[in-house]
Amino acid sequence: MSAKTVSVPGARPATAPALGPERPVAWPRQSVRTLSNGLQVVLAELHTFPKVAAQLFFRSGNAAVALATPGLAEITATVVRTGTASRPSRRIEEDLRRMGADLGTHAGADSSAISIAGLAEFSGGLLEMVADLARNASFPAEEFERERRQKIEELRIERTTPGFLGTERLRQVLFGPHPYAIVAPTEEQVGAYTREQLADFYRRYYVPENALLLVVGDFKTDAMFEQIEKVFGSWKAPQPEVQKSPAPPKNIGRHVHLVHLPGAVQTQVLVGNLAITRRDPDWFRLTLANSIYGGAFHSRLVINIREQKGYTYSPRSGAHPLRQQGYFSVHAAVRNEVTAATLTEIFYEMDRMRSIPVTAEELDSARSYMTGVFSLGVATLDGVVGQLSNVYLERLPADYLETYREKIRALTADDVLIAARRYFDSANAQIVLVGDRAQIAEQAALFAEVTEYDAQGKQALK
Amino acid sequence: MERLHIPVEYTTLANGLRVVASPDRSAPVVTVGVYYQIGFRLEPRGRSGFAHLFEHMMFQGSENAGKMEHIRLINSSGGLLNGTTNYDITNYFESVPSNALERVLWLEADRMRALKVDDENLRNQRDVVKEEVRVNVLNQPYGGFPWLDLPPVAFRNWPNAHNFYGDFTDLDAATLEDVGSFFYTYYAPNNAVLLMLGDFEPAEGFALAKRYFEDIPAHPLPPRANVSEPAQTEERRGEVEEKFGPLPAMAIGYTAPPRGTDDWYAATILDRALHGGRSGRVYRELVLEKQIAVEADGSADTFDTNGPTQMVTRIFHKPEFTSGHTLAAFDEIIRSVQDHEIREDELDPVKVKFRADFYSMLEGGMGAHMPRFGLMHYLACFTLFDGDPQRINTILDGFLAVTPKQAQAAARKYLVPQNRAIVVRRPVANGAAR
Numbered sequence: 001m002s003a004k005t006v007s008v009p010g011a012r013p014a015t016a017p018a019l020g021p022e023r024p025v026a027w028p029r030q031s032v033r034t035l036s037n038g039l040q041v042v043l044a045e046l047h048t049f050p051k052v053a054a055q056l057f058f059r060s061g062n063a064a065v066a067l068a069t070p071g072l073a074e075i076t077a078t079v080v081r082t083g084t085a086s087r088p089s090r091r092i093e094e095d096l097r098r099m100g101a102d103l104g105t106h107a108g109a110d111s112s113a114i115s116i117a118g119l120a121e122f123s124g125g126l127l128e129m130v131a132d133l134a135r136n137a138s139f140p141a142e143e144f145e146r147e148r149r150q151k152i153e154e155l156r157i158e159r160t161t162p163g164f165l166g167t168e169r170l171r172q173v174l175f176g177p178h179p180y181a182i183v184a185p186t187e188e189q190v191g192a193y194t195r196e197q198l199a200d201f202y203r204r205y206y207v208p209e210n211a212l213l214l215v216v217g218d219f220k221t222d223a224m225f226e227q228i229e230k231v232f233g234s235w236k237a238p239q240p241e242v243q244k245s246p247a248p249p250k251n252i253g254r255h256v257h258l259v260h261l262p263g264a265v266q267t268q269v270l271v272g273n274l275a276i277t278r279r280d281p282d283w284f285r286l287t288l289a290n291s292i293y294g295g296a297f298h299s300r301l302v303i304n305i306r307e308q309k310g311y312t313y314s315p316r317s318g319a320h321p322l323r324q325q326g327y328f329s330v331h332a333a334v335r336n337e338v339t340a341a342t343l344t345e346i347f348y349e350m351d352r353m354r355s356i357p358v359t360a361e362e363l364d365s366a367r368s369y370m371t372g373v374f375s376l377g378v379a380t381l382d383g384v385v386g387q388l389s390n391v392y393l394e395r396l397p398a399d400y401l402e403t404y405r406e407k408i409r410a411l412t413a414d415d416v417l418i419a420a421r422r423y424f425d426s427a428n429a430q431i432v433l434v435g436d437r438a439q440i441a442e443q444a445a446l447f448a449e450v451t452e453y454d455a456q457g458k459q460a461l462k
Numbered sequence: 463m464e465r466l467h468i469p470v471e472y473t474t475l476a477n478g479l480r481v482v483a484s485p486d487r488s489a490p491v492v493t494v495g496v497y498y499q500i501g502f503r504l505e506p507r508g509r510s511g512f513a514h515l516f517e518h519m520m521f522q523g524s525e526n527a528g529k530m531e532h533i534r535l536i537n538s539s540g541g542l543l544n545g546t547t548n549y550d551i552t553n554y555f556e557s558v559p560s561n562a563l564e565r566v567l568w569l570e571a572d573r574m575r576a577l578k579v580d581d582e583n584l585r586n587q588r589d590v591v592k593e594e595v596r597v598n599v600l601n602q603p604y605g606g607f608p609w610l611d612l613p614p615v616a617f618r619n620w621p622n623a624h625n626f627y628g629d630f631t632d633l634d635a636a637t638l639e640d641v642g643s644f645f646y647t648y649y650a651p652n653n654a655v656l657l658m659l660g661d662f663e664p665a666e667g668f669a670l671a672k673r674y675f676e677d678i679p680a681h682p683l684p685p686r687a688n689v690s691e692p693a694q695t696e697e698r699r700g701e702v703e704e705k706f707g708p709l710p711a712m713a714i715g716y717t718a719p720p721r722g723t724d725d726w727y728a729a730t731i732l733d734r735a736l737h738g739g740r741s742g743r744v745y746r747e748l749v750l751e752k753q754i755a756v757e758a759d760g761s762a763d764t765f766d767t768n769g770p771t772q773m774v775t776r777i778f779h780k781p782e783f784t785s786g787h788t789l790a791a792f793d794e795i796i797r798s799v800q801d802h803e804i805r806e807d808e809l810d811p812v813k814v815k816f817r818a819d820f821y822s823m824l825e826g827g828m829g830a831h832m833p834r835f836g837l838m839h840y841l842a843c844f845t846l847f848d849g850d851p852q853r854i855n856t857i858l859d860g861f862l863a864v865t866p867k868q869a870q871a872a873a874r875k876y877l878v879p880q881n882r883a884i885v886v887r888r889p890v891a892n893g894a895a896r
Contacts, residue, residue, distance in 0.1 A: 013674075014526045016535050017568050020561035023490035023661065048488050049825045050466065051818070089750065093741035097811040100818025102739070119818045146753055153709060153756040153780065160603040160706035263705060266593070266601040298530065298537040307530060310589030313597055333597040365538035372540010372559045376831040379489035379660075383830035 025375045027401060028384055031221050032392075035229065037236050038209030042392050043224055044216045044384055052217035053117040053385050056130050057393055059212070060205035060240060063109045063179040063324075069197060071185030073107035073205075075151060076198045080114065080206075081105045082143035084136040089143055092129070099125050105133070109180055110323040111393060112205065117381070120218040124227055127215075131231040134206055144195045151190050158184060159455050162268035162434045165259045166331065169432045169453060170270045173257055174327050176249040186457070207237035212392050216384050248274060248325060251428050254448040258441065259434040261455055267339040267435035271346050272329035273425040278321040278394050285419035286319050286328070288411050292366045293317050293353050293424065294330055300349050301330070309345070311338045319423070323394060328423050336435060340443035343431065350429075353420035357413040371405040466821065468837065470851050471664045477680045478652025481671045482841050482851045483664040486834070492660035493834050494566045495555035496574065497842035500648035501548045502626040503769055504687050511628010512636055514547040515591050516644050520554060521545070522583040524573035529583060532569050539565055542831055547626075550768040551846065553839070557832045560661035564670055567656075571674035574654070577645050581638055588633050595627050603706040607887050608713030608776060615700035616715050616883035621689045622770050650681035655845045659834045689769040691717070697879040704887040709756065711887040712785055714792060715772035716877055718762055721847065726764075728872035731864040733762045733773045735804055735812045736795065743795050744775055754791055755779045765840055768847045772883075773876075785886050799873040803866035813862050820858060 028044040035041060062073040081103060082089045096103050101118030114133050118126045158164040168183045175181035213232070215224060251273070276282055287295070294301035294317030305311045315332035334342045358366075377383035391400045433444055437452065444450050452460040471483045505512040523529040536543045541558030554573075556566050599605035610627060617623035656675065658667045694717070704711065719725035736744050737760040748755040760775035779788045804812075827836025837854070844853040 013568060016527070017564045019539060019565060020563075022559060022561050025490060048486065049821045051821055051825065090746070093739075093746075094811065097738075097741040097815045100814045117822070119814070119821075146750070149753075149780075150749075150756050153778075156708045157603055157778075160708065162601060261706075264601055266596045296537050297543070298533045303530060306590055307586065310586045311593070313590055313594035333593065333601070335593060335596065365534065368540045369537045370540075372562075373542060373831055375489070375540065375559050376491050376542065376557050376833060379491045379833035380826045380830050382826055383833075386830050 025378055025405070027378065028216070029221070030388070031225070033225060035208065035233060037233065038239070039211050039213060039232055039235065040392065041213045041225070041228055042215070042388055043221050044388060045219065045221060046216055046381060046384060047218050049381070050120040050218050051117060051381060052120045052123045052126060052215065052219055053115070053381055054126055054130055054213065054215045055113055055115045055385060055389060056134055057212045057214070057389065058112045058205050058207075058210050059110070059393065060210060061107045061109050061111045062182070063245070064205065064243070065201065066179035066182045069193070070182045070189050072193070072197060072201050073112050075147065075190070075193055076201045077105040077107045077112050078147050078151070079139055079144050079198055080133050080137045080202065082147065083138045083140040084132045085138055086136065087132065089140070095125070095129060101126055101129070103129070123219050123224070127227055127231050131235070135235055137202055139195050139199050139202070141195055144198065148190060148193060152187050155184060155187055155190065160261075162261060162264065162266070162333065165261065165455060166268040166270045166432050166434045168457065169257050169259050169434070170272050170329060170430065173251070173255070173430045173432070174248060174272055174274055177246040178248040178325065179245055180248070180322055180325065204240045207240065208232065208235050209237070209239040212389075214385060214388055214392065216381060216388065245324060251430055254427070254429055254431060256431045256433065256444045256448045256450040258437065258444050258450050258452045259432065259455065260437040260452055260460065261434055262436055264434070264436040264439070265336070266333050267336055267433055267440050268331070268333050269339060269342050269346070270329055270331045270432040271343070271429050272327055272432075273423070273429050275319055275326045275328040275423045276321070277323060277326050278390065278396065282419060282422065283321070284407050284411060285415040286423050288366055288370060288408065289353060289416045289419035289424070290317055290319050290328070291370055292358055292362055292416060293349060293420070296366075296369055298365070300352070301346065304349060305332060305334075305342055305345050309341075311335070311342050336439040339433060339435070339440045340446050343447055347426050347429075350420070350424040350426040353416070353424055354426065358416050360413070363413050363416065367408050367411060370408045374404055468824070468854050470841065470854060471668075472845070472851050473668055475651070475672060475676045477676055477678055479675050479678070480655040480845055481668060482655060482657045482845055483667045484657075484659045484834070484837060484841065485662060485664055486660050489833065490560050490661050491557060491833055492560045492563050492566075492658060492662055493555065493557045493832065493838055494563070494570065494659075495553055495657045495838045495842060496570045496654055497551050497553045497657070497846060498649055498654045499550065499846045500552055500653065501550040503549045503621040503689055506640070506644070507620060508632060509636055509640060510625045510632040511591070512632070512640065512644065513552060514627065515587065515633060515636060516641060517545050517547045517552050518587040518591060519579050519583065519641055520573055520577065522579045522587060523577070525576035525578050526572050527569055528578070532573070535565060535569060541566070548766055549763070549771065551766065551842065553842065555832070555835065555838065563658070563662055563667070567670050567674045570656070571678065574649060574651060574675065575678045577641075577649070579638070579641060584636070584638055584641065588636065591628070591633060592630060599627060604704065604711060604887060607702070607711055608715070608774060608885055611700070611702050611885040611887070612713055612715045612772065612774065612883055615698050615885050616717065616772060617691055617770060619689060619691050621687065622691060646681060647684060650683065651675060651678045652680040653683055655842050657838045657841055659838050691770050695880055698883040700883070700885045702885060702887050704889045707887070708781070708889055709778045710781060710785060710889060712777045712779065712788060713774055713885045714789075714882060715774045716882045718771050718773050719872070719876060721768060724868070725872050725875065727860040728864045728868040729773065729876055730762060730764050731809070731812060731816065731861055732799065732869045732872050733760070734816050735809065735869065736799070737761060737775065738812070738815060743798070744792070747795050748777060748779075748788070748791060752791055754783045754788055766843045789884070796873070796877050799870065800877065803870045806866060809864075809866055809869065813864070816861055817858060
């Protein structure tokens with residue numbers, strides 16, 4: 001290390017000032033009510049800016065039908081915004097603009113959502129738009145065909161994107177026969193969708209008893225409830241059945257899954273194993289352990305492979321809380337030459353977490369980080385929407401948010417050790433590498449047996 | 463229309479550091495930023511990518527907070543931090559629980575006063591930046607499209623036209639001396655604004671700012687560089703090979719009117735009528751009606767640039783259409799806003815949406831955990847470029863007053879071939895990955 005420094009002398013207080021007394025976090029006033037048709041409604045007033053965000057969730061997403069028709073929930077959501085009984089596509093988009101609104105209609109593994117955000121002065125019209133899309137979507141044939149073609153082109157682009165290919169493969173190997181294995185349909189599957197399948201998904205799952213309506217922003221709660229009763233009150237439909245999913249496999253030992261992307265100048269490295277849902281009593285332990293391992297800028301993995309070794313720009317680890325079964329994963333995009341070295345450090349840091357208790361200073365730091373970031377999330381509209389949707393969609397305890405910070409503060413070094421031993425399963429972790437075979441195959445083989453795939457998701461013939 | 467009023471207080475310290483405070487006691491958090499008036503436009507020749515590399519160096523240690531100490535102190539206070547490099551500004555910002563305000567100011571002052579980095583730090587961050595370029599540009603479909611593709615085609619003056627992320631040979635050539643002289647030249651208190659937003663009293667915030675920043679010495683600033691462009695007389699075109707993605711893509715950039723002029727307001731509203739999602743004319747015509755494109759949208763860097771900049775349309779079109787056919791369909795849209803005024807019943811909703819987007823930006827603008835980032839960003843730009851943070855409360859008026867006639871005039875004056883550049887991304891052999 002060179003002794004040369006760039007420095008302008010003259011500093012005065014040589015240590016960082018202590019933190020002042022903490023101010024309490026006040027939650028926006030929330031009101032929860034269930035309409036007679038079974039629609040659960042959660043309202044939270046936030047008067048900082050004249051905006052309202054409304055999200056209507058249905059507790060059924062791609063996983064509900066993945067084994068029969070992968071991606072059906074997503075294409076259904078996409079086509080929902082393209083027409084209702086009274087509004088053609090163009091009218092929908094123009095009405096949105098008139099209210100200063102953005103609309104998103106999406107589906108993930110566990111839910112489908114119609115999300116709108118616009119000016120508070122149009123809150124009535126915003127709700128009517130959500131209700132119209134939820135109740136009267138007409139699935140125009142020509143819009144369906146257009147969106148289907150677009151979906152195919154999007155898939156073709158995704159199949160050249162290292163991040164997508166890595167996540168797709170990791171989910172496949174972790175979840176096997178479980179619907180969470182499938183993150184996207186194939187082109188052929190999209191080509192086989194019918195308009196009737198979309199309409200059927202919509203009829204079955206876009207129903208009030210399967211729904212949660214979350215409204216956050218600049219409104220008066222009583223008036224908002226009245227408005228909601230008016231536009232959603234007469235909505236009636238039977239509750240859908242929830243099907244049981246096949247169990248994911250128990251992976252024993254490490255295995256390398258190499259997705260060949262010709263010409264790649266970097267390797268997308270992923271390491272993962274099955275973990276837990278947000279409802280699991282270990283959830284707080286796991287998220288704290290994750291923030292010390294690789295979930296924050298000041299975490300061990302980031303310091304190691306970015307700030308000390310310079311292998312990568314944005315390494316991160318995360319606990320992903322899907323509804324039926326969560327998973328833990330680590331990812332880093334690294335230059336090809338250090339693929340093996342990166343894996344070595346990922347496993348080294350996992351094993352260190354599993355064998356040596358974290359220091360008191362690290363523990364304290366990580367707990368403050370988590371409680372502080374939680375407070376930041378209360379100060380934006382998107383943050384409040386996100387936190388409330390976690391709680392109510394997953395039916396977490398009513399005091400989840402109010403007690404979050406004290407639960408984090410009560411965690412100990414032992415809790416971190418327990419979580420690491422249970423969920424940083426280095427011996428049985430699955431390794432996914434997305435990159436150019438010629439550049440990385442030898443390094444991959446150092447870690448376990450290698451199975452190769454092409455970018456279309458097909459296993460390569462040996 | 464409800465009129466929003468944002469409280470803003472503004473002062474300048476003896477060393478020339480401008481300080482802006484915007485209190486909001488609704489949540490116990492503060493967002494703090496320091497914006498330096500230097501961006502990639504003014505990095506030294508032969509050192510493309512240096513302004514951004516330098517931004518990384520600002521996280522590598524200062525006089526009293528060594529490597530990782532800055533990051534540790536913010537994270538362990540319960541906060542998040544980041545920095546970004548832009549055309550004309552580089553910013554450093556933190557959101558923290560409000561009891562950490564003083565600590566954040568101490569940290570920002572420490573690195574404004576005295577950066578303390580060595581060769582090892584420089585080598586490390588050069589490696590990190592190269593991986594950043596690989597992950598965002600070299601190893602992604604459509605990486606750098608079109609923000610790195612257009613400037614070298616559209617502009618002739620090096621500050622506007624070079625590779626902002628940096629050629630690897632230039633990154634390799636950067637030395638610690640470069641770091642030192644860039645710091646001395648541009649990272650002066652009199653070339654910056656400090657912003658504090660959220661849960662604090664302005665008087666207390668100003669007192670803390672004075673305590674920690676006021677004795678940092680001012681430096682003589684270099685004369686304002688010439689970033690102007692020679693007059694353009696014909697359409698400019700370029701082509702870039704797309705290594706991974708399967709679809710042809712096209713970007714069309716029109717050089718925007720100068721900041722703050724009447725045409726600037728009109729062209730901004732025109733941009734929102736053309737772009738701005740599915741109701742904009744470009745998406746409606748190219749994706750929904752003619753179905754030439756799979757994706758088509760665009761934008762202009764209206765508020766945060768202070769030199770030549772473009773309104774850019776991005777189109778990903780179906781392979782069965784040629785780029786000539788796609789461009790002809792686009793040109794028809796441009797002709798329509800030149801030949802006919804946009805009617806009030808189209809322009810009024812565009813303005814409503816503009817106002818809604820403006821509020822959303824002020825409220826968040828950088829994810830769910832960086833409260834008021836957008837407000838900070840705009841306040842910084844109004845202070846550094848226009849000398850008046852209070853414009854935050856009046857700037858909307860100029861946009862909402864744009865008439866159909868003014869929008870048409872802007873279209874006729876600016877959306878012309880001799881004011882535009884076109885870059886095509888052409889996939890190689892159906893995409894390398896297939």
